[in-house]
């Protein structure tokens with residue numbers, strides 16, 4: 481493993497029976513690096529994320545290597561993974577990511593107590609601080625709320641707070657803003673970027689088909705087409721000099737949408 485890689489994917493292949501869905505894939509992410517996995521619908525983004533997270537269907541055949549913080553985790557279910565190889569996740573569907581019967585404060589306190597070793601009072605104080613740091617109220621009333629009592633954008637920020645509370649070295653966010661309006665999308669993406677930007681922040685793998693989300697948050701892009709990485713580089717380079725037909729179409733569509741001449745992108 482390269483010295484500072486938090487995630488290293490090497491020769492990853494995912495198949496259902498004889499149908500190869502993904503691979504072979506090779507890439508790595510450092511702590512504090514924000515990388516986008518960008519691709520069309522069906523290109524294999526969520527399958528790749530699920531293999532990294534340990535949430536892939538048992539019917540999928542996975543081979544190759546996925547190392548988190550130096551530990552091999554491919555085909556190892558989440559409870560069996562070492563503590564320092566855990567990966568936090570943020571999904572599109574916030575309703576099912578959060579427990580509807582447990583208050584937001586109690587859900588945030590749980591990982592802070594379990595992984596941070598905090599007592600109840602310290603966990604509650606830290607939950608408040610986390611909420612405030614991502615633009616949510618740190619009030620008793622908000623902590624007592626159930627997930628159903630706050631808006632979709634607030635719920636997604638709570639999910640980001642929850643991912644941060646897990647104190648992992650890597651966060652995987654699969655289409656975290658697709659269900660939100662564009663203004664709320666921008667707010668949530670800015671929070672995600674702000675909390676993953678310092679050198680000691682967790683690394684971020686943002687899975688999306690949305691080029692504007694990638695541009696807003698990430699410094700590097702991996703373009704996935706039919707289960708293979710067809711481009712990997714700094715986002716500016718890929719926007720200015722797209723090589724693969726999928727990337728060219730994506731950039732052209734984004735420019736058309738903004739009524740920009742192609743060379744301004």
Ligand SMILES: Nc1ncnc2c1ncn2[C@@H]1O[C@H](COP(=O)(O)OP(=O)(O)OP(=O)(O)O)[C@@H](O)[C@H]1O
Nearest residue numbers: 496501519520521522523524525526527528537689
């Ligand atoms: N349980 C499954 N059994 C068989 N094939 C599957 C299964 N789940 C997904 N696939 C196939 O794997 C391929 C990749 O799916 P995946 O969900 O990774 O796409 P994606 O890039 O995340 O797309 P989207 O942008 O629509 O979320 C698809 O062709 C899909 O049909």
Ligand SMILES: [Mg+2]
Nearest residue numbers: 525526527654
């Ligand atoms: Mg998907």
